[in-house]
Amino acid sequence: MTEHEQLLAYAERLFCVEDAALQEIRALHEREQLPPIAVSAEEGKLVHVLLRATGARRVLEIGTLGGYSGAWIARALPAGGRLTTIEANPRHAAVARQSFVLAGVADRVELREGAALDVLPRLEPGYDAVFVDADKPPLERYYAEAVRLLRVGGLLLCDNAFFHARVLDTEDCEPDVAGVRAFNRLAAADPRVVATIVPVRDGLLVGVKMA
Ligand code: SAH
Ligand code: DHB
Ligand code: MG
Numbered sequence: 780m781t782e783h784e785q786l787l788a789y790a791e792r793l794f795c796v797e798d799a800a801l802q803e804i805r806a807l808h809e810r811e812q813l814p815p816i817a818v819s820a821e822e823g824k825l826v827h828v829l830l831r832a833t834g835a836r837r838v839l840e841i842g843t844l845g846g847y848s849g850a851w852i853a854r855a856l857p858a859g860g861r862l863t864t865i866e867a868n869p870r871h872a873a874v875a876r877q878s879f880v881l882a883g884v885a886d887r888v889e890l891r892e893g894a895a896l897d898v899l900p901r902l903e904p905g906y907d908a909v910f911v912d913a914d915k916p917p918l919e920r921y922y923a924e925a926v927r928l929l930r931v932g933g934l935l936l937c938d939n940a941f942f943h944a945r946v947l948d949t950e951d952c953e954p955d956v957a958g959v960r961a962f963n964r965l966a967a968a969d970p971r972v973v974a975t976i977v978p979v980r981d982g983l984l985v986g987v988k989m990a
Contacts, residue, residue, distance in 0.1 A: 787821075795820040801850060804878040808845045811874050817844055818912070818938060822980045823851035826910060826936060829985065830855035833934050835907035840864035841895045841921055842913030844871050846878030846888075848938075852910065853884035862888045863906075865898045865913070899924040908934040911962070915939065918958035922965045926972065929988040935972065937962055940982030 780788070797805070797820050808817065818826070830838065830852060836859065838852055843866035853862045862884075866872045872892045879885040891898045895913050899921075909925040911918070918937075925935055942959040945951050966974040966986050974986025 791821050795824045800882045801847070803881050804845065804847050804850055807874060807877060807881070808847065811845065811870075813845045813871060813874060817847035818851070819980045822938070822983055823848055825977065825979055825983065827851045827855045829934060829936070830908055833907065835934065836860040837906050837908075838862045839902070839906045839909045839925075839928060841899070841909070841911045841925075842866065842938075843875045843890060844912075846875030846882070848910065848912065849875060849888060850878055850882035850884060853879065853888050854882065856887055860887055863891060863902070864888060865891045865893065865895050867892070867894045867913075895924075896920060899928070902928055904928050905930050906933055908936060910936040910938070912938040915942065915955035915958040918962040919965065922962050926969070926988055931988055931990060933988045935966065935974065935984070935986035935988060937966070937984040938981065940976045940984040941978070943981060 836857060840849055840852060843849055843864040849862060849864050866875060869892060872890055875890055879888045896917060904927060906928045907930060909929055911921050911925055929935060939959060940963055942956055945956040946960055966972055966984055971988060971990045972986045973989055974984055977983045977985055
């Protein structure tokens with residue numbers, strides 16, 4: 780391990796410890812053979828801390844998978860807080876429902892089954908935070924919906940901002956990497972938004988809607 784890797788492992792051992800429920804949720808993902816693309820514990824903890832720091836009460840997630848990131852998010856909410864999370868795959872959604880029970884947050888999570896582009900236009904603005912982590916080709920449209928749905932001062936989060944370093948490969952113009960680049964460019968240039976990328980795992984874009 781390089782020294783940098785040792786330092787990351789040190790921080791993770793100290794701060795990103797999964798409790799029994801989060802470990803069970805990971806085990807459930809493996810038993811159900813969900814794709815291994817949930818956020819890491821370090822990214823889940825970072826999202827959790829950011830939500831607590833901003834006092835987020837109403838959070839929207841696009842891309843639930845089996846509910847691992849959702850558990851980190853829902854546990855950051857104060858009493859009366861609510862996570863709305865959108866998932867197109869019914870098999871993933873069924874696992875997520877079990878995960879939310881395991882994490883003790885089923886009462887504060889609303890799982891909307893359906894394609895994000897069908898569900899999002901029906902949602903009303905006023906979210907304190909939006910975490911974008913679904914399919915990548917429509918990310919430009921997810922950006923517009925996320926900014927529409929956030930309140931002023933709300934937190935914009937987007938996973939896979941580096942997209943396995945494919946954002947660097949200028950010859951790579953597949954629709955998924957093009958979507959990631961478009962989201963990053965929009966967040967960087969939008970006068971309503973101030974944002975940056977935290978180099979955790981595959982890159983977490985963190986922004987605030989200022990106006
Ligand atoms: N946030 C999760 C990981 C999400 S993986 C976690 O960290 O635990 C991406 C998820 O988005 C997958 O479950 C996939 O089924 C879902 N998805 C893909 N395209 C979608 C779409 N158009 N609408 C809603 N969900 C979609
Ligand atoms: C992958 C990882 C993700 O976090 C995601 O949202 C989509 C795909 C991947 O590793 O392929
Ligand atoms: Mg992701």
